[in-house]
Amino acid sequence: MSTGPAKGMNALKRMLWDENPVIGQILGICSALAVTNLVKNTLVMCLGLIFTLMMSCLTVSLLRNVIPRRVRMIVQVLVIAAYVIFIKIVLDAYLPEISNELGPYVGLIITNCIVMGRTEGYAMGNKPVDAVLDGIGAGIGYSLVLLPIAMIREPLGLGTFFGIQVLPSDWTRWNMMVIAPSGFFALATFIWVVRAFKTSGAKR
Amino acid sequence: MDIQNIHPLVIFFAAITTNNILLTNFLGMCSFLAVSKDLKSSMGLGAAVIFVSTFTAPLNWLVFHKLLVPFNLEYLQYIAFIIVIAAFTQIIEMVIERVSTLLYLTLGIFLPLITVNCAILGCALFLVIRQYTLMQSIAYGLGAGTGWALAITALAGIRVRMEKKSKVIPELEGPGIALIITGIIAMAFIGFSGIVKIN
Numbered sequence: 001m002s003t004g005p006a007k008g009m010n011a012l013k014r015m016l017w018d019e020n021p022v023i024g025q026i027l028g029i030c031s032a033l034a035v036t037n038l039v040k041n042t043l044v045m046c047l048g049l050i051f052t053l054m055m056s057c058l059t060v061s062l063l064r065n066v067i068p069r070r071v072r073m074i075v076q077v078l079v080i081a082a083y084v085i086f087i088k089i090v091l092d093a094y095l096p097e098i099s100n101e102l103g104p105y106v107g108l109i110i111t112n113c114i115v116m117g118r119t120e121g122y123a124m125g126n127k128p129v130d131a132v133l134d135g136i137g138a139g140i141g142y143s144l145v146l147l148p149i150a151m152i153r154e155p156l157g158l159g160t161f162f163g164i165q166v167l168p169s170d171w172t173r174w175n176m177m178v179i180a181p182s183g184f185f186a187l188a189t190f191i192w193v194v195r196a197f198k199t200s201g202a203k204r
Numbered sequence: 205m206d207i208q209n210i211h212p213l214v215i216f217f218a219a220i221t222t223n224n225i226l227l228t229n230f231l232g233m234c235s236f237l238a239v240s241k242d243l244k245s246s247m248g249l250g251a252a253v254i255f256v257s258t259f260t261a262p263l264n265w266l267v268f269h270k271l272l273v274p275f276n277l278e279y280l281q282y283i284a285f286i287i288v289i290a291a292f293t294q295i296i297e298m299v300i301e302r303v304s305t306l307l308y309l310t311l312g313i314f315l316p317l318i319t320v321n322c323a324i325l326g327c328a329l330f331l332v333i334r335q336y337t338l339m340q341s342i343a344y345g346l347g348a349g350t351g352w353a354l355a356i357t358a359l360a361g362i363r364v365r366m367e368k369k370s371k372v373i374p375e376l377e378g379p380g381i382a383l384i385i386t387g388i389i390a391m392a393f394i395g396f397s398g399i400v401k402i403n
Contacts, residue, residue, distance in 0.1 A: 026379045029233035030322050074290055077320075081283045089279060104229075104329035107282050111322040113234045180228045181394070184387030188380045195375040 011122070011130050015137030021114045022145040023194045028114040031105050032146055033183035039162050042150035044098050045105065048087045050139030052109050056080045057123040057135030064124050076119045077110065084109045114138055149186050153177045208335070212343035215336070219347025221396035225323050226355045227389060229330075232323030236356055236386075237379050245314075246360035250353025252314040254346070256296070257327050260289050261345025264328040265338055285328040290319045323352050358389055 006014055021027045028049075035045045059079050060067075067075050088106050091099035099106065109115065118138050123131040154160060157177030159167040176182050225231045232253070239249050264285050272278055297315040300308045318324060327348050331341040362385050366372070372381050 026237055027234060029237065030230045033230040033233065073319075077286055077290065078283065081286055085279060085282055088282070103333055104326055107329050108231070108322050108326060110282055110286060111320050111325050113320065116320055179394070180230070181387040181390040183230065184383045184390060188376070188383035188387070191380045191383070192373070192376050195380070199375060 006134075007126075007130050009133065011126075011134040012137035012140075015134065015141040016144060017141075020141040020145065020194075021117070021138050022142055023191055025117070027117055028112045028142055029187070030108060031112060032142070032149070033180075033187060034105055035102060036146055036150040036183060036186070037153050037157060037178040038101070039147070039150045039154050041098060041102055042146050044091070044095065045102065046139070046143035046146055048084075048091075048106060049109055049112065049114070049142055050136060051087060052080060052083045053115055053118060053135035053139040054132055055083045055135075056115060056119055057131040058128055060119040060123040061126060061128040061131035067124075072124065073120070076116065076124075080115050080119070081110050114142060145190060149190055153182065153186055157182075208337055208340075210340065212339045215340050216343040216347040217399075219344050220351040220354065221393060221399065224351040224355060224390075224393055225326060225348040226352050227386070227393050229326060231326035232321050232352055235317055235321055236352075236359070237382050239317075240356050240360040240363055240382060243357070243360045243364055246356045247353075248310050249314045249317065250356050252311050252318055253321065253323060253352050254349035255311070256289070256293060256315070256318050257324050257345045257349035257352075258342065259345070260292050260324055261327050261331060261341045261348075262338060263288050263292065265331060265336070265341040268328075268332055269338075281329075281332060285325060289324055289328070293319050323348065355386075355389065359385060 015021065019025065022029070022032055031045055031049075035041045056076070056079050060076055063075070063079075084107060087109070088099070091102075091106060118135055122134045126134070151161070154162075154177075155166055156174045159165060159169070159171045159173055177186075219225065222228070226233070226236060235249065240246050267284050267288055268278075268281060272281060272284060293315045297312055300312040300315075327345055330348075331344055336344055359382065363382060366381070366385075376384070
């Protein structure tokens, strides 16, 4: 954006569509592909990411004048890691099954480029309130991409939605949809559709 | 079969093919998509990933089993792993800078990128989850790095050729078509699943 960094609610809004972290900036792809074969896991992952983004943006923004520039990356990573450990402990306690299925991907929120990108790119130079809104926006923007993909992959692949059988039981499962390659195809198609919308919107 | 009895060589080959860290676990996608536009930097980054994953896998194994487990601090694993990886890449970058300018230009400039590459952290997390032994984690680190390098080199080769020879729908240009190509490569790699399989 040329008019300087967005403030207030704008910081949240632009993340949903105009500067969506997954579609626009192609960040956070790893988990976008890995967890989207089950809606339930995707939802947990999205909530985890929104929480991490919100809290680490807040913390980094509060500390922004104290952190020495040279070590800022490592400080940010440690802040993020602390919140991810918190999520992992909560998941282990209340949803051990999902925590098991997500396996390493909860820990990998630490290296999710979206979190690092927001703390480094926005929270380091903005007030806490704006930083939190920006973080929540980025998290919701991420969820807006992941949830639809999961909602397509799970029913087609397993005939279920949120673990409940929705398609008739004689439905031939598209095994293809729940294994790795379809993740790539699904995300590519999603990017294609959204960009087509954006260009047709720009023409009008 | 008990996981401890699997020969490290089997783990090495499985990590390259059927359990390819990029194509089946989707790790390291960000730099994979960003760098694969150009063959030379892809190979440089691939070499750097092989190097770092081979050394950080056993280092992280030692930290986890010899430092965290005895003191019941397993929940600190994320922070411990990230510090080990960051420190290792930082030290290697400084060493390479001193030793050889040529090596620094081909390998060193990619090292900061690797600190936040999820493939390296993913490696460490998998070797804890799958309870590998020290030898198995060395093999796994080497295999995962090699598999990642193989995938990025393959994609870069295809993308460079496509740019010259073919036209892509404008909306799919860049990341979109790269994802589709990766999907096809991933399908091809599934063909290996008859040879070796580990979980």
